[in-house]
Amino acid sequence: MTPPAPRRDKGLVRPYVVTEGRSHPTRNTFDLVTLVLAHEDRPLGGLSPEKRALMELCLGGALSVAEIAGHLMLPVSVVKVLLGDLVDSGHLSTRAPIPSAELPEAQILQEVLDGLRARL
Amino acid sequence: MDSALASDGAVYLPRTVRTAAKILVVGHFAVGKTTFVGSLSEIRPLRTEETMTQAGAFVDDLAGIDGKTTTTVAMDFGRLTLSESLVLYLFGAPGQQRFTRLWQDMTQGALGALVLADTRRLDQSFEVMGLLEELGLPYAVAVNHFDGAPTYPDEEIREALDLLPETPLITCDARDRVSSTRALITLVEYLSARTAQEHV
Numbered sequence: 001m002t003p004p005a006p007r008r009d010k011g012l013v014r015p016y017v018v019t020e021g022r023s024h025p026t027r028n029t030f031d032l033v034t035l036v037l038a039h040e041d042r043p044l045g046g047l048s049p050e051k052r053a054l055m056e057l058c059l060g061g062a063l064s065v066a067e068i069a070g071h072l073m074l075p076v077s078v079v080k081v082l083l084g085d086l087v088d089s090g091h092l093s094t095r096a097p098i099p100s101a102e103l104p105e106a107q108i109l110q111e112v113l114d115g116l117r118a119r120l
Numbered sequence: 121m122d123s124a125l126a127s128d129g130a131v132y133l134p135r136t137v138r139t140a141a142k143i144l145v146v147g148h149f150a151v152g153k154t155t156f157v158g159s160l161s162e163i164r165p166l167r168t169e170e171t172m173t174q175a176g177a178f179v180d181d182l183a184g185i186d187g188k189t190t191t192t193v194a195m196d197f198g199r200l201t202l203s204e205s206l207v208l209y210l211f212g213a214p215g216q217q218r219f220t221r222l223w224q225d226m227t228q229g230a231l232g233a234l235v236l237a238d239t240r241r242l243d244q245s246f247e248v249m250g251l252l253e254e255l256g257l258p259y260a261v262a263v264n265h266f267d268g269a270p271t272y273p274d275e276e277i278r279e280a281l282d283l284l285p286e287t288p289l290i291t292c293d294a295r296d297r298v299s300s301t302r303a304l305i306t307l308v309e310y311l312s313a314r315t316a317q318e319h320v
Contacts, residue, residue: 032211033141057130066197076168110312112143115208116308118202
Protein backbone atom coordinates (compact mmCIF):
# COMPACT_ATOMS: atom_id res chain seq x y z
CA MET A 1 0.00 0.00 0.00
CA THR A 2 1.26 3.41 -0.92
CA PRO A 3 1.66 5.74 2.03
CA PRO A 4 -0.33 8.97 1.78
CA ALA A 5 1.41 11.71 -0.16
CA PRO A 6 3.39 14.05 2.09
CA ARG A 7 1.61 17.32 2.75
CA ARG A 8 4.78 19.31 2.61
CA ASP A 9 5.56 21.05 -0.61
CA LYS A 10 9.31 20.77 -0.18
CA GLY A 11 9.35 17.02 0.18
CA LEU A 12 9.66 16.20 -3.48
CA VAL A 13 12.30 13.59 -2.91
CA ARG A 14 12.22 10.76 -0.43
CA PRO A 15 14.25 11.02 2.74
CA TYR A 16 16.72 8.33 1.72
CA VAL A 17 17.55 10.25 -1.44
CA VAL A 18 18.36 13.32 0.62
CA THR A 19 20.69 11.26 2.79
CA GLU A 20 22.15 9.28 -0.14
CA GLY A 21 20.67 6.11 1.22
CA ARG A 22 22.02 6.42 4.72
CA SER A 23 19.85 6.18 7.81
CA HIS A 24 22.55 6.95 10.37
CA PRO A 25 24.73 10.03 10.73
CA THR A 26 28.51 9.75 10.55
CA ARG A 27 28.66 10.67 14.20
CA ASN A 28 26.28 9.88 16.99
CA THR A 29 26.48 13.15 18.84
CA PHE A 30 23.20 14.78 17.90
CA ASP A 31 20.42 15.07 20.40
CA LEU A 32 17.16 16.89 19.65
CA VAL A 33 18.44 19.86 21.62
CA THR A 34 22.04 19.87 20.45
CA LEU A 35 22.73 23.49 19.46
CA VAL A 36 24.14 24.00 15.98
CA LEU A 37 26.29 26.90 14.82
CA ALA A 38 27.28 27.53 11.21
CA HIS A 39 30.74 28.68 10.19
CA GLU A 40 30.40 31.67 7.95
CA ASP A 41 33.62 31.23 6.03
CA ARG A 42 32.86 27.88 4.40
CA PRO A 43 31.88 27.78 0.71
CA LEU A 44 28.37 26.53 -0.04
CA GLY A 45 29.13 25.49 -3.61
CA GLY A 46 28.87 21.78 -4.23
CA LEU A 47 26.43 21.17 -1.40
CA SER A 48 23.18 19.35 -2.11
CA PRO A 49 20.03 21.54 -2.11
CA GLU A 50 19.05 20.24 1.33
CA LYS A 51 22.47 20.89 2.84
CA ARG A 52 22.51 24.33 1.27
CA ALA A 53 19.06 25.07 2.73
CA LEU A 54 20.27 23.84 6.10
CA MET A 55 23.35 26.06 5.93
CA GLU A 56 21.32 29.09 4.87
CA LEU A 57 19.02 28.53 7.83
CA CYS A 58 21.86 28.06 10.31
CA LEU A 59 23.94 31.00 9.09
CA GLY A 60 21.35 33.28 10.72
CA GLY A 61 22.23 32.13 14.22
CA ALA A 62 22.15 29.25 16.69
CA LEU A 63 19.31 26.71 16.55
CA SER A 64 18.67 23.27 18.00
CA VAL A 65 18.55 20.11 15.88
CA ALA A 66 14.79 19.87 16.47
CA GLU A 67 14.24 23.45 15.29
CA ILE A 68 16.28 22.85 12.15
CA ALA A 69 14.16 19.79 11.38
CA GLY A 70 10.99 21.78 12.05
CA HIS A 71 11.96 24.73 9.85
CA LEU A 72 13.23 22.55 6.98
CA MET A 73 10.26 20.17 7.38
CA LEU A 74 12.52 17.15 7.27
CA PRO A 75 12.45 14.20 9.67
CA VAL A 76 14.91 14.56 12.57
CA SER A 77 16.68 11.37 11.48
CA VAL A 78 17.39 12.88 8.05
CA VAL A 79 18.57 16.16 9.53
CA LYS A 80 21.00 14.29 11.77
CA VAL A 81 22.60 12.64 8.72
CA LEU A 82 22.97 16.02 6.96
CA LEU A 83 24.38 17.62 10.10
CA GLY A 84 26.92 14.84 10.50
CA ASP A 85 28.24 15.49 7.00
CA LEU A 86 28.33 19.25 7.51
CA VAL A 87 30.22 18.92 10.77
CA ASP A 88 32.67 16.57 9.04
CA SER A 89 33.21 19.09 6.24
CA GLY A 90 33.77 21.92 8.69
CA HIS A 91 30.61 23.85 7.82
CA LEU A 92 29.04 23.51 11.26
CA SER A 93 29.94 22.94 14.84
CA THR A 94 27.76 21.83 17.71
CA ARG A 95 27.33 22.57 21.33
CA ALA A 96 26.43 19.48 23.37
CA PRO A 97 22.96 19.68 24.93
CA ILE A 98 23.97 19.51 28.53
CA PRO A 99 27.67 19.43 29.24
CA SER A 100 27.01 17.09 32.15
CA ALA A 101 30.60 16.80 33.23
CA GLU A 102 30.75 20.54 33.76
CA LEU A 103 27.25 21.34 34.94
CA PRO A 104 25.63 19.09 37.51
CA GLU A 105 21.95 18.42 36.94
CA ALA A 106 21.09 20.06 40.27
CA GLN A 107 22.47 23.34 39.01
CA ILE A 108 20.60 23.12 35.73
CA LEU A 109 17.36 22.35 37.55
CA GLN A 110 17.88 25.35 39.81
CA GLU A 111 18.51 27.59 36.81
CA VAL A 112 15.40 26.26 35.08
CA LEU A 113 13.40 26.87 38.24
CA ASP A 114 14.70 30.42 38.62
CA GLY A 115 13.95 31.12 34.98
CA LEU A 116 10.40 29.79 35.20
CA ARG A 117 9.63 31.64 38.43
CA ALA A 118 10.84 34.87 36.86
CA ARG A 119 8.19 34.43 34.15
CA LEU A 120 5.26 34.46 36.57
CA MET B 121 -0.89 24.77 8.38
CA ASP B 122 2.41 23.10 7.68
CA SER B 123 3.33 25.66 5.06
CA ALA B 124 2.37 28.50 7.38
CA LEU B 125 4.86 27.19 9.90
CA ALA B 126 7.48 26.79 7.23
CA SER B 127 7.17 30.27 5.84
CA ASP B 128 7.89 31.70 9.27
CA GLY B 129 11.33 33.14 9.64
CA ALA B 130 13.50 31.24 12.07
CA VAL B 131 13.86 32.83 15.47
CA TYR B 132 17.43 32.36 16.54
CA LEU B 133 18.86 31.81 19.99
CA PRO B 134 20.93 34.47 21.68
CA ARG B 135 24.61 33.89 21.01
CA THR B 136 25.21 33.65 24.75
CA VAL B 137 23.16 30.46 25.20
CA ARG B 138 25.40 27.64 26.38
CA THR B 139 23.04 25.01 27.73
CA ALA B 140 19.89 23.49 26.29
CA ALA B 141 17.60 21.57 28.64
CA LYS B 142 14.66 19.43 27.67
CA ILE B 143 11.36 18.57 29.35
CA LEU B 144 8.70 16.34 27.84
CA VAL B 145 5.01 17.14 27.82
CA VAL B 146 3.22 13.87 27.27
CA GLY B 147 -0.22 12.34 27.41
CA HIS B 148 -2.83 10.63 25.32
CA PHE B 149 -4.43 11.93 22.13
CA ALA B 150 -6.16 15.34 22.44
CA VAL B 151 -5.20 15.89 26.07
CA GLY B 152 -3.80 19.35 25.34
CA LYS B 153 -0.07 18.78 24.79
CA THR B 154 0.23 21.14 21.85
CA THR B 155 -1.90 23.76 23.59
CA PHE B 156 0.30 23.54 26.69
CA VAL B 157 3.52 23.86 24.67
CA GLY B 158 1.98 26.70 22.68
CA SER B 159 1.02 28.78 25.71
CA LEU B 160 4.56 28.60 27.09
CA SER B 161 6.69 28.80 23.97
CA GLU B 162 8.36 32.03 22.91
CA ILE B 163 8.45 30.80 19.31
CA ARG B 164 5.49 29.56 17.36
CA PRO B 165 5.52 25.82 18.17
CA LEU B 166 7.27 23.80 15.53
CA ARG B 167 6.46 20.33 14.35
CA THR B 168 8.79 17.59 13.29
CA GLU B 169 7.65 14.34 11.84
CA GLU B 170 9.30 10.97 11.91
CA THR B 171 8.36 8.02 9.79
CA MET B 172 8.28 4.98 12.01
CA THR B 173 8.19 1.33 11.23
CA GLN B 174 5.39 -0.32 13.09
CA ALA B 175 6.37 -2.61 15.90
CA GLY B 176 2.85 -3.90 16.24
CA ALA B 177 0.20 -4.78 13.72
CA PHE B 178 -2.40 -2.25 14.73
CA VAL B 179 -2.57 1.40 13.87
CA ASP B 180 -5.07 3.86 15.26
CA ASP B 181 -8.13 4.14 13.07
CA LEU B 182 -6.48 2.01 10.45
CA ALA B 183 -7.31 -1.40 11.86
CA GLY B 184 -8.30 -3.63 9.02
CA ILE B 185 -6.05 -1.96 6.47
CA ASP B 186 -3.45 -4.57 5.64
CA GLY B 187 0.10 -3.92 4.64
CA LYS B 188 0.52 -0.66 6.57
CA THR B 189 4.03 -0.96 7.88
CA THR B 190 5.00 2.63 8.60
CA THR B 191 3.34 5.53 10.29
CA THR B 192 4.19 9.17 10.72
CA VAL B 193 4.56 10.48 14.24
CA ALA B 194 4.37 14.20 14.84
CA MET B 195 6.17 15.88 17.66
CA ASP B 196 5.32 19.48 18.54
CA PHE B 197 7.80 21.48 20.47
CA GLY B 198 8.43 24.94 21.80
CA ARG B 199 11.21 26.96 23.35
CA LEU B 200 11.74 29.17 26.38
CA THR B 201 14.94 31.15 26.77
CA LEU B 202 15.25 31.21 30.56
CA SER B 203 18.45 33.16 30.96
CA GLU B 204 21.20 34.48 28.74
CA SER B 205 22.93 31.12 28.95
CA LEU B 206 20.06 28.63 29.27
CA VAL B 207 17.28 27.57 26.92
CA LEU B 208 14.53 25.09 27.74
CA TYR B 209 12.79 23.02 25.06
CA LEU B 210 9.38 21.48 25.64
CA PHE B 211 8.55 18.44 23.55
CA GLY B 212 5.04 17.13 23.19
CA ALA B 213 4.61 13.66 21.79
CA PRO B 214 2.05 10.91 21.76
CA GLY B 215 2.52 8.43 24.55
CA GLN B 216 2.08 5.10 22.91
CA GLN B 217 4.21 2.06 23.41
CA ARG B 218 4.73 1.52 19.71
CA PHE B 219 6.61 4.78 19.33
CA THR B 220 9.40 3.54 21.54
CA ARG B 221 12.17 4.67 19.19
CA LEU B 222 10.89 8.23 19.15
CA TRP B 223 10.66 8.07 22.90
CA GLN B 224 14.23 6.97 23.33
CA ASP B 225 15.30 9.94 21.24
CA MET B 226 13.11 12.33 23.20
CA THR B 227 13.92 11.09 26.68
CA GLN B 228 17.67 10.99 26.16
CA GLY B 229 19.02 13.76 28.34
CA ALA B 230 15.56 14.99 29.38
CA LEU B 231 15.20 16.40 32.87
CA GLY B 232 11.74 14.92 33.38
CA ALA B 233 8.21 14.81 32.04
CA LEU B 234 4.87 16.43 32.69
CA VAL B 235 2.01 14.02 32.10
CA LEU B 236 -1.17 15.80 31.06
CA ALA B 237 -4.37 14.03 32.06
CA ASP B 238 -8.07 14.53 31.41
CA THR B 239 -10.56 13.60 34.16
CA ARG B 240 -12.90 12.18 31.56
CA ARG B 241 -10.27 9.72 30.34
CA LEU B 242 -7.94 9.03 33.22
CA ASP B 243 -7.51 5.40 32.20
CA GLN B 244 -5.85 6.56 28.98
CA SER B 245 -2.93 7.98 30.94
CA PHE B 246 -1.67 4.60 32.09
CA GLU B 247 0.21 3.76 28.93
CA VAL B 248 2.29 6.93 28.97
CA MET B 249 2.99 6.66 32.70
CA GLY B 250 4.09 3.08 32.18
CA LEU B 251 6.46 4.17 29.41
CA LEU B 252 8.04 6.83 31.60
CA GLU B 253 8.52 4.39 34.44
CA GLU B 254 10.08 1.89 32.05
CA LEU B 255 12.51 4.54 30.79
CA GLY B 256 13.22 5.75 34.33
CA LEU B 257 12.15 9.33 33.66
CA PRO B 258 10.63 11.12 36.67
CA TYR B 259 7.30 12.86 36.12
CA ALA B 260 4.55 14.96 37.63
CA VAL B 261 0.89 14.76 36.61
CA ALA B 262 -1.07 17.85 35.59
CA VAL B 263 -4.81 17.48 35.15
CA ASN B 264 -5.69 19.74 32.25
CA HIS B 265 -9.01 21.31 33.07
CA PHE B 266 -11.48 21.10 30.21
CA ASP B 267 -14.65 23.17 30.38
CA GLY B 268 -17.48 20.94 31.48
CA ALA B 269 -15.22 18.08 32.56
CA PRO B 270 -15.95 16.67 36.01
CA THR B 271 -13.66 17.68 38.86
CA TYR B 272 -12.65 15.25 41.59
CA PRO B 273 -10.76 15.59 44.84
CA ASP B 274 -7.01 15.05 44.42
CA GLU B 275 -7.15 11.87 46.50
CA GLU B 276 -9.59 10.29 44.09
CA ILE B 277 -7.50 11.22 41.06
CA ARG B 278 -4.37 9.91 42.76
CA GLU B 279 -6.12 6.67 43.48
CA ALA B 280 -7.53 6.38 39.96
CA LEU B 281 -4.07 6.99 38.46
CA ASP B 282 -2.37 4.84 41.10
CA LEU B 283 0.19 7.58 41.77
CA LEU B 284 3.09 7.16 44.15
CA PRO B 285 2.73 9.39 47.22
CA GLU B 286 5.68 11.55 46.12
CA THR B 287 4.46 12.12 42.56
CA PRO B 288 3.14 15.69 42.33
CA LEU B 289 -0.43 16.14 41.12
CA ILE B 290 -1.62 19.54 39.95
CA THR B 291 -4.49 21.03 38.01
CA CYS B 292 -3.80 23.41 35.17
CA ASP B 293 -5.38 25.16 32.24
CA ALA B 294 -3.16 24.40 29.27
CA ARG B 295 -4.50 27.49 27.47
CA ASP B 296 -3.24 29.79 30.20
CA ARG B 297 0.42 30.80 30.29
CA VAL B 298 0.61 31.43 34.04
CA SER B 299 -1.23 28.24 34.91
CA SER B 300 0.98 26.22 32.59
CA THR B 301 4.12 27.86 33.98
CA ARG B 302 3.00 26.90 37.51
CA ALA B 303 2.52 23.29 36.44
CA LEU B 304 6.03 23.24 35.00
CA ILE B 305 7.42 24.82 38.18
CA THR B 306 5.78 22.07 40.27
CA LEU B 307 7.50 19.46 38.11
CA VAL B 308 10.92 21.11 38.30
CA GLU B 309 10.64 21.61 42.08
CA TYR B 310 9.99 17.90 42.37
CA LEU B 311 12.94 17.04 40.10
CA SER B 312 15.14 19.39 42.08
CA ALA B 313 14.12 17.84 45.41
CA ARG B 314 14.77 14.35 44.04
CA THR B 315 18.24 15.31 42.84
CA ALA B 316 19.04 16.90 46.20
CA GLN B 317 17.97 13.71 47.96
CA GLU B 318 20.14 11.56 45.74
CA HIS B 319 23.18 13.56 46.73
CA VAL B 320 22.67 13.56 50.48
